[in-house]
Amino acid sequence: xxxxxxxxxxxxxxxxxxxxxxxxxxxxxxxxxxxxxxxxxxxxxxxxxxxxxxxxxxxxxxxxxxxxxxxxxxxxxxxxxxxxxxxxxxxxxxxxxxxxxxxxxxxxxxxxxxxxxxxxxxxxxxxxxxxxxxxxxxxxxxxxxxxxxxxxxxxxxxxxxxxxxxxxxxxxxxxxxxxxxxxxxxxxxxxxxxxxxxxxxxxxxxxxxxxxxxxxxxxxxxxxxxxxxxxxxxxxxxxxxxxxxxxxxxxxxxxxxxxxxxxxxxxxxxxxxxxxxxxxxxxxxxxxxxxxxxxxxxxxxxxxxxxxxxxxxxxxxxxxxxxxxxxxxxxxxxxxxxxxxxxxxxxxxxxxxxxxxxxxxxxxxxxxxxxxxxxxxxxxxxxxxxxxxxxxxxxxxxxxxxxxxx
Amino acid sequence: xxxxxxxxxxxxxxxxxxxxxxxxxxxxxxxxxxxxxxxxxxxxxxxxxxxxxxxxxxxxxxxxxxxxxxxxxxxxxxxxxxxxxxxxxxxxxxxxxxxxxxxxxxxxxxxxxxxxxxxxxxxxxxxxxxxxxxxxxxxxxxxxxxxxxxxxxxxxxxxxxxxxxxxxxxxxxxxxxxxxxxxxxxxxxxxxxxxxxxxxxxxxxxxxxxxxxxxxxxxxxxxxxxxxxxxxxxxxxxxxxxxxxxxxxxxxxxxxxxxxxxxxxxxxxxxxxxxxxxxxxxxxxxxxxxxxxxxxxxxxxxxxxxxxx
Numbered sequence: 001x002x003x004x005x006x007x008x009x010x011x012x013x014x015x016x017x018x019x020x021x022x023x024x025x026x027x028x029x030x031x032x033x034x035x036x037x038x039x040x041x042x043x044x045x046x047x048x049x050x051x052x053x054x055x056x057x058x059x060x061x062x063x064x065x066x067x068x069x070x071x072x073x074x075x076x077x078x079x080x081x082x083x084x085x086x087x088x089x090x091x092x093x094x095x096x097x098x099x100x101x102x103x104x105x106x107x108x109x110x111x112x113x114x115x116x117x118x119x120x121x122x123x124x125x126x127x128x129x130x131x132x133x134x135x136x137x138x139x140x141x142x143x144x145x146x147x148x149x150x151x152x153x154x155x156x157x158x159x160x161x162x163x164x165x166x167x168x169x170x171x172x173x174x175x176x177x178x179x180x181x182x183x184x185x186x187x188x189x190x191x192x193x194x195x196x197x198x199x200x201x202x203x204x205x206x207x208x209x210x211x212x213x214x215x216x217x218x219x220x221x222x223x224x225x226x227x228x229x230x231x232x233x234x235x236x237x238x239x240x241x242x243x244x245x246x247x248x249x250x251x252x253x254x255x256x257x258x259x260x261x262x263x264x265x266x267x268x269x270x271x272x273x274x275x276x277x278x279x280x281x282x283x284x285x286x287x288x289x290x291x292x293x294x295x296x297x298x299x300x301x302x303x304x305x306x307x308x309x310x311x312x313x314x315x316x317x318x319x320x321x322x323x324x325x326x327x328x329x330x331x332x333x334x335x336x337x338x339x340x341x342x343x344x345x346x347x348x349x350x351x352x353x354x355x356x357x358x359x360x361x362x363x364x365x366x367x368x369x370x371x372x373x374x375x376x377x378x379x380x381x382x383x384x385x386x387x388x389x390x391x392x393x394x395x396x397x398x399x400x401x402x403x404x405x406x
Numbered sequence: 407x408x409x410x411x412x413x414x415x416x417x418x419x420x421x422x423x424x425x426x427x428x429x430x431x432x433x434x435x436x437x438x439x440x441x442x443x444x445x446x447x448x449x450x451x452x453x454x455x456x457x458x459x460x461x462x463x464x465x466x467x468x469x470x471x472x473x474x475x476x477x478x479x480x481x482x483x484x485x486x487x488x489x490x491x492x493x494x495x496x497x498x499x500x501x502x503x504x505x506x507x508x509x510x511x512x513x514x515x516x517x518x519x520x521x522x523x524x525x526x527x528x529x530x531x532x533x534x535x536x537x538x539x540x541x542x543x544x545x546x547x548x549x550x551x552x553x554x555x556x557x558x559x560x561x562x563x564x565x566x567x568x569x570x571x572x573x574x575x576x577x578x579x580x581x582x583x584x585x586x587x588x589x590x591x592x593x594x595x596x597x598x599x600x601x602x603x604x605x606x607x608x609x610x611x612x613x614x615x616x617x618x619x620x621x622x623x624x625x626x627x628x629x630x631x632x633x634x635x636x637x638x639x640x641x642x643x644x645x646x647x648x649x650x651x652x653x654x655x656x657x658x659x660x661x662x663x664x665x666x667x668x669x670x671x672x673x674x675x676x677x678x679x680x681x682x683x684x685x686x687x688x689x690x691x692x693x694x695x696x697x698x699x700x701x702x703x704x705x706x707x708x709x710x711x712x713x714x715x
Contacts, residue, residue, distance in 0.1 A: 004506045008492070015494040237488030241551075243456055244484045245507040246476055 001247045005255025006262070013226060013263060022225060023267050027218035028274050034214045035279055038206035038338070050078040053133050054087045055100040059117070061107040063145055067118075068102070070140045077136060087121070097126040098133035110148060113156040116141075128341070151178055205367055207279050212362035213335035215271040216297060216355045217326065219264055223305035224322035226260045231315045234400075253397050257306050257390065264298035282366065289365050289372045296382035297358040303389035304354060310396035329353040334360075357381050407432040407559065407590050408453065412462035415448055422448040424614035425462065430592060430607070432558075435585050437605030438594040439700065445614040446594040447487060450563050453592070454484045466559065480509075483557030487564045489544045490551075493537040497528060497547050500536060505554035515554065522550040526580055542573025549580060559590045566600065578603060598700035610704060617707050626698045629706045635679050637666040638692035647686055654682050672697075 013019050053071065057064050072079050082090065087099040103117035110116065120137055122130035142149075154177060158170050230252075233239040242252055272290070275281035283290060308325070312318035330336050332346070333355025339347050350356040361378040364370040408430040415423040423445045430436045438446045451457040453464055455475035464471045466478045491500045498519060505515040523529040526546040536544060545565060552560060562581070566574045581604060585591055595601060601608055602622060609619040618625055643661055651666070652659040655678065658669040666688070668679050672695045683690055 001507065004503065008503055011499075012492060012494060237486055237490035238492065240456065240488075241484070241486055241490035241504070242507065244454055244479070244486075245504070246479050246509060247507055 002251050002255045002258065005242075005247070005252055006258040009226075009229065009256055009259035010262065012229060013259065019222075019225065023218075023222040023263065024270055027214060027222075027267065027271055030218060031211055031214045031271060031275060032278070034210035035207050035275075038210045050076060051098075051129060051133060052078045052080055052096050053098050053100060053137070054080050054082045054090055054096050055102065056082055056084050056087055057102045058104045059102045059106040060104075063106050063110065063148075064102040066144045067141055070144050071100075071137070074136065074140070077133075091121055091123045094123055094125055097123045097129035098137070100137055110145060110152055113149075113153050116149075147178065204279075204281075207275065207281055208362060208366045209334075209338045209359070211271060211275045211279075211281055212359045212366075213330075213338070213355070215268055216301070216333075216358045217330040217335035218271075219267055219297070219301045220304065220326045220329070220354075221322070222267060223260050223264055223301050224308050224318065224326065226263055227256065227305040227309035228315050228318050230256055230309050231312060231318055235315070249398060250394060253306065253310075253394065257302060260302040260305050261298055264302050265294060268294045268298055285369075286365050286372070289370075289375050292372070292379055293358075293361045293365065293375060293382075296379040296386070297361070300354055300358075300382040300386035300389070303386040303393065307389040307393045307396075310393040310400060313400065330355050332356070333358075354382070354385055357385070407434075407467060408436075408592070409465045410449075410453070410462070411464075413449070413452060413459050413464055414461040415445075415452060415457065415459050421614050423452070423459070426609075426611070426614070426616045427462075428609050428616060428619055430590060432590055433585070433588055434607055435581065435591040435593060435605045437601035437608040438592065438611055439596065439598070439601050439608055439704070440594075440611035441596050444596075444611045446611055447563055448614075449611070450484070450561050450592065450594060454482055454561050455479055480555070481558045483552035483555070483560045485549050485552045485560065485562040485565050487567060489541075489548050491536055491544065491547060494535060496533050496535055497523065497539070497550075498532040500547060501551055501554060504551040508555040510555050518554055518556075522553055525583065526550050527576060540570075540573070542569040542576070545569050545573060545577060546580070549577065553584070557589070559592065560584065562591060562593045564595055565593075566595070566597070574600075598704070602700055608700070610700075610707060612708050618703070622700065625700070625703050629698070629703050632669050633672055633698055634696040635668040635670060635672050635676060636694040636696055637668070637679070637683065637688070637690050638694075639664050639666060640689040640691050643688055647688065651682055651686060651688070655679060 055068065055071070057068060068079070071077055082099075084101065087096075087101070090096045091099055099121040101119040101121065103119065105117050108114075118141060120134055122134065124130075151174060155170070155174060158165060158173070162170075230239070233242070239252070243249065272281065272283050272294070276283045308318060308322050312321055330353075333339075333350050333353025334342070335355045339350055339356070339359075342350070357378050361375060361382070364375045364378065410429070411427050412425045413423055413427070414421070414425050426445075426449065428436075438449065440446050448457065452459045453466065453471060455471050455478050458472050467481060469477050471478050492503070495503065501519045501522065502512070502515055505518065506512070510518065519532075520529060523532050526549065528543060528546060528550075531539070531543070536547065539547070545567075549562070549565060566577055569577070578600075581591055581593070591604075593601070593604060607619070607621060608625065609616045610625070611617070618628055620628065642664065643666065645661070648659055648661045648666065651668075655668065655670075655675070657675065660667045666683075668675070670679070676695075680690075680693075
């Protein structure tokens with residue numbers, strides 16, 4: 001009986017062209033759009049997006065030239081020379097986030113241990129990119145003139161505090177300090193080490209975010225639509241007719257659940273295969289984990305869809321309820337905006353969202369390269385969410401049947 | 407075959423079915439007649455096991471519908487008021503689905519479905535999607551879907567709602583064919599003429615109560631209703647002539663809007679009425695017999711016209 005209901009629901013689903021378009025075509029379009037938006041398509045994992053840094057150089061010393069050359073060699077920076085006026089205008093208009101001004105007298109300031117005439121102007125409306133540029137500029141400046149800066153500061157200190165110190169001793173101290181500082185360049189005091197398991201097939205963060213985030217969000221939408229078929233049956237009278245037959249009411253729910261689970265999996269598989277063909281997402285790097293996680297995501301989303309249907313009494317009510325809840329969960333859980341750009345508190349709240357567990361699971365597979373054992377807890381959480389939702393849905397569904405027959 | 411005793415059902419403060427009792431014999435077409443909201447559908451839902459009654463009892467073939475719902479479901483078929491079918495499926499696929507849900511094997515259905523499609527006259531449209539059917543055709547498939555498991559009893563809840571006269575006649579023919587084969591039919595409607603044509607036994611239900619039941623003749627007798635001969639005259643008849651007619655016939659006669667009404671038993675008095683009219687030189691242009699029908703019975707019992715609802 002459950003299989004008969006399952007087959008009927010699948011047949012009904014595929015006979016409706018609108019359903020098919022909403023379930024498969026729209027998510028594909030959105031994944032493509034988000035993949036472009038997150039900048040993940042044309043770049044490999046080791047590459048980063050180039051950020052433009054405007055600069056103008058009034059200082060003609062070798063030091064400022066060195067800074068300019070250092071910045072120019074960075075693959076992350078697209079260094080563009082502008083006039084002072086052009087630079088200020090670009091910041092005001094929001095065209096660029098940072099503008100470096102190397103003012104005249106850099107060498108003298110360094111020798112006299114005065115404040116360096118280096119100014120970094122930034123667009124306050126783009127704080128993320130500005131902060132990043134500022135830290136790059138600081139690193140390059142420190143890397144280029146950091147040792148000299150400290151040497152001059154120490155020399156100046158000794159000249160003012162230890163005036164009676166013999167000149168040869170001062171020179172010996174400065175030589176020793178110089179040797180030490182050259183060995184340990186300031187920029188290497190804090191070493192940045194990317195913590196990602198080595199893999200020959202590491203994915204692309206932007207692409208993973210686009211695929212996982214969008215696929216789960218769209219899955220929630222399409223599944224609430226599929227579940228809505230149950231309310232359509234209630235309104236058209238076929239649900240009453242089903243209840244006239246010897247079938248148990250719960251079998252109707254299980255049959256519907258099975259159909260939504262199948263469609264969920266089909267949708268996710270389509271999304272991943274499309275991302276593999278179109279954008280090279282490495283779906284075969286850990287296929288076992290991917291299959292298990294996909295089943296868990298499909299199960300939890302299907303149960304969630306059935307839950308939404310069970311609490312709704314009309315299709316209109318379902319539509320309003322599901323739109324609000326799905327958008328909220330997707331926003332919190334990282335489907336719309338990647339979690340890593342959210343504040344700490346939002347990242348903590350994200351765990352209440354079903355999207356979070358799914359997206360992080362896909363990150364574990366494609367980005368963090370975790371083993372199946374390490375991914376199992378996330379799969380377990382998704383399975384638990386699905387089970388709880390299903391258990392809650394059963395009495396709610398029965399109650400709605402009673403309401404229906406009234 | 408069906409026994410209902412003091413059946414009662416409430417929905418919050420509303421009493422949908424109020425201590426109704428009736429019996430239906432095997433092979434009958436039993437009509438449940440009443441206006442919208444009278445309690446017909448609720449009664450059908452209780453008898454077809456979809457709803458549980460609050461009190462009273464109902465038995466189908468000796469089985470309590472509340473306690474032995476699964477056994478009752480095997481011998482009943484239900485034609486719901488709505489066209490409860492899948493519009494995106496063909497007629498054949500719809501019947502295959504509903505048959506399987508009623509526990510009929512695919513092999514049996516492959517034999518049964520063509521028979522039913524022939525009965526309802528839609529065998530040549532079996533592969534067409536239901537959404538391409540007319541309302542009347544859908545109604546016929548709606549009936550066929552309730553017959554796939556060979557039920558002994560068929561509940562039909564207003565099966566002709568919204569259909570054209572031609573399809574309605576076809577549906578009547580189907581019901582009569584099924585009944586001729588021994589099927590018991592419980593038929594709810596608010597159309598008097600349907601009950602008059604189809605049903606052997608009738609229960610009139612209003613505000614959850616059965617206000618009268620029996621055959622049409624029994625109901626007429628219960629209500630002590632009269633029949634009339636209506637004579638349309640060519641010219642205005644003077645009141646003295648009308649009085650004279652009443653005297654010679656010794657029957658109540660009235661005259662209004664060029665129509666003479668004679669309260670009588672038409673099959674006994676028609677000849678005498680016409681003879682005396684001729685003697686009194688009353689020029690008649692039309693004759694009508696107004697029999698007591700369900701409409702008049704309902705009006706008599708409730709003081710309301712059924713079509714007022």
